[in-house]
Amino acid sequence: MAPSHVSRSHKQQLFSVAFGSTWFGRWGYTFLRGSYGVSRDTYTTAIESLGSHPLTEVEEIVEKYKKSLTPLECMKDLLSFMLQMRCGTRGRKKMDLNKDLWTVYDKVLMRRKNHVQTILNCKVFCKEIPLRQMSAECLTVTFVVRDADDNELPGMVGCECTTLPVNDVADLKGRVTRLIQDTYHALSNFTITEMEGEGTDELKENMWVKGDGADMDCNYVAEGGRGWLVTCICGAEDDDGEDMVECDTCKKWKHIECLINDGFKLEDNAGFICLECTTPRH
Numbered sequence: 001m002a003p004s005h006v007s008r009s010h011k012q013q014l015f016s017v018a019f020g021s022t023w024f025g026r027w028g029y030t031f032l033r034g035s036y037g038v039s040r041d042t043y044t045t046a047i048e049s050l051g052s053h054p055l056t057e058v059e060e061i062v063e064k065y066k067k068s069l070t071p072l073e074c075m076k077d078l079l080s081f082m083l084q085m086r087c088g089t090r091g092r093k094k095m096d097l098n099k100d101l102w103t104v105y106d107k108v109l110m111r112r113k114n115h116v117q118t119i120l121n122c123k124v125f126c127k128e129i130p131l132r133q134m135s136a137e138c139l140t141v142t143f144v145v146r147d148a149d150d151n152e153l154p155g156m157v158g159c160e161c162t163t164l165p166v167n168d169v170a171d172l173k174g175r176v177t178r179l180i181q182d183t184y185h186a187l188s189n190f191t192i193t194e195m196e197g198e199g200t201d202e203l204k205e206n207m208w209v210k211g212d213g214a215d216m217d218c219n220y221v222a223e224g225g226r227g228w229l230v231t232c233i234c235g236a237e238d239d240d241g242e243d244m245v246e247c248d249t250c251k252k253w254k255h256i257e258c259l260i261n262d263g264f265k266l267e268d269n270a271g272f273i274c275l276e277c278t279t280p281r282h
């Protein structure tokens with residue numbers, strides 16, 4: 001029986017096919033990178049191919065929705081109409097609509113698993129926010145946050161950029177404290193004990209601050225905050241949240257799926273040594 005609920009990952013796929021972007025694409029987010037070597041081109045091809053698919057496999061559904069103002073010619077037309085309709089629908093009607101979406105998903109998308117998997121492997125989307133117009137009176141300053149023992153904070157936490165008016169450095173410490181606290185959950189109780197050039201009213205492009213109150217054990221440190229060094233055969237160089245294994249020798253991480261596809265036999269609780277480390281160098 002078709003579920004009456006549409007999960008997040010299904011929603012991601014349905015929206016991608018219907019509108020050519022993720023459901024948060026309406027806020028200007030576009031593809032940044034995919035896992036397992038999925039590129040912008042393969043992502044676009046998957047979306048376009050599914051979107052332009054004819055509706056012959058789901059004619060009974062098309063029959064129900066053909067009151068659409070725009071002609072329903074391909075998957076993209078049908079899904080965008082259904083998803084838009086779903087927005088203003090509640091109760092029984094919404095459950096019926098979800099079931100129909102499931103039927104389309106099952107009969108069309110699921111039979112093109114390669115393209116669906118490509119869409120699922122794209123989780124990193126970004127939005128470019130242009131820097132504010134710089135005036136000569138302003139300076140963009142990067143603050144590196146250190147703990148009281150002078151250690152830089154790990155991962156992506158604790159490096160913050162802001163634009164400050166050169167002639168107005170009053171309460172600089174207070175401003176930077178608020179900036180750091182508002183940006184990182186792990187630093188929401190951070191207090192600055194010392195800061196570069198303190199008391200000199202002098203701004204530099206790169207400055208450091210030291211302080212107490214960083215909670216690096218909290219659950220919301222940063223995405224990709226595992227601090228892994230990644231070099232996978234698929235080309236991944238970032239921790240994308242997929243399952244990975246660390247090489248015992250070089251300490252670099254690789255996707256488990258990529259290794260299995262490459263013929264590696266990975267056993268539970270057994271060590272792993274990557275191909276580069278097992279191949280003798282000449």
Ligand SMILES: [Zn+2]
Pocket residue numbers: 036037232233234235236254255258
């Ligand atoms: Zn990989």
Ligand SMILES: [Zn+2]
Pocket residue numbers: 247248249250251252273274275276277
């Ligand atoms: Zn290795």
